[in-house]
Each structure stands twice: as structure tokens, then as C-alpha cells.
Amino acid sequence: MAKGFRPPKGAGGQAGMMQQLQKLQEQLMEAQAKLAEEIITGTAGGGAVKVSVTGDQRCTAVEIDSTLVQDGDVELLQDLVMVAINSALDESRNLAAERLGPLTGGLPF
Numbered sequence: 001m002a003k004g005f006r007p008p009k010g011a012g013g014q015a016g017m018m019q020q021l022q023k024l025q026e027q028l029m030e031a032q033a034k035l036a037e038e039i040i041t042g043t044a045g046g047g048a049v050k051v052s053v054t055g056d057q058r059c060t061a062v063e064i065d066s067t068l069v070q071d072g073d074v075e076l077l078q079d080l081v082m083v084a085i086n087s088a089l090d091e092s093r094n095l096a097a098e099r100l101g102p103l104t105g106g107l108p109f
Contacts, residue, residue, distance in 0.1 A: 039055075042087030051088045
């Protein structure tokens with residue numbers, strides 16, 4: 001230990017720190033489980049393409065307006081799907097940062 005180091009009062013030394021870490025781990029696991037249940041939807045083309053992902057970034061649905069398929073513009077459809085996916089993933093990451101940030105203290109997850 002560094003010279004002059006004193007553990008915080010009431011921390012209970014290593015045992016107290018281990019209990020705090022265990023509690024933090026439980027809170028993180030609970031927050032991650034809740035994120036996995038949340039659905040975020042990204043859209044593109046004024047809602048013509050919708051992509052839904054969970055808070056843990058798993059794609060659950062892709063909806064494409066049938067008029068886009070009838071037009072036959074494959075490049076436009078591909079671009080809209082990509083925009084909708086990226087939008088949903090960005091929102092999912094933001095939600096995860098919002099929910100997990102206070103628990104991780106800025107650590108990457």
C-alpha cells in the first residue's frame with residue numbers, strides 16, 4: 001500500500017469492497033437484462049423502412065413498405081434499410097449508455 005493510504009471509513013476493508021463490487025455486478029446484470037427486453041425502432045424514408053432492435057442490439061424485425069418493392073429501385077431500398085438499421089443501433093447504444101453509464105462510471109461496456 002502507498003505510504004499514508006487509509007481506506008475510507010466504514011468501507012470494511014477488502015470485504016466491504018468485495019461486497020460493493022458484487023452489488024455493482026448484480027446491478028449491471030439487472031440493467032443489461034432490462035435492456036435486452038427493450039425494443040428500439042429506427043426508421044428511414046418517412047417510415048417506409050422500419051428496423052427494430054433490442055437494447056442489447058439484436059435485430060428483431062425489419063418492415064418494408066410494399067410500394068418500395070414494387071418500384072424496383074433496389075439501391076434505394078438498400079440505402080433505406082442501412083439507414084434504418086444504423087438509426088436503431090445508434091438509439092440502442094444511447095439507451096445502453098444512459099442506463100449503464102451511472103453504474104460503470106464511464107467505463108466502456
